[in-house]
Amino acid sequence: MIWKLTAPVPTITVSNDGSAAVSNQALSEFFGADADFMIIGMFGGVALGTLAWHWFKGWGWPVAMVAIVGSALAALITWRLGTLLGPHDFAGRLAGAPGGATIPIDLTLRSATAWLLWPFGATVPVLLYSALGRDEEKDEHQAADHDQDAVGAREAPGPKPATGLTRSGHRLIRFPAFGRH
Secondary structure (H helix, E strand, C coil): CHHHHHCCCCEEEECCCCCEECCHHHHHHHHHHHHHHHHHHHHHHHHHHHHHHHHHHHHCCHHHHHHHHHHHHHHHHHHHHHHHHCCCCHHHHHHCCCCCCEEECCCCCCCCHHHHHHHHHHHHHHHHHHHHCCCHHHHHHHHHHHHHHHHHHHHCCCCCCCCCECCCCCECCCCCCCCCC
16 A cells, blocks of 8 residues: 555556657656665565564574565565556556556556565574574573583582583584694
């Protein structure tokens, strides 16, 4: 609905001899419909990506796929609804237009890249939340290590035996020492 309401619809003017011409302003409005779709797509994609992160963050990496697929479906629905609500059947309207009439052109997308901004916008919050948010697994490991340290301190003082795990519970990777004899 927002796309239909905000997108400029270019027009063609039919002359008295039956020919049709597009003005320079109408040519610039061809890009306007795509630009509005892209702006709506960025904001809609960011909103959908944020919702996907908050609802599905426990899934791990598939949350990015949920955001991409959800935003692509939203783009498809927006495009389809806009084309249904906007002017359509341009050829039929042009054929029946009298001389001097101004005919609006169909509301449609003319740029394939307009579709890409929806999934791109949806991946931005997912990436930001995953990169900059709190690491809940790390918090759980630290709490467990703190509890183990408290119990271990009462049991036996001294260094702990090497278990091959870091303090956060991750497995140690040992690389061979090259050049040392």
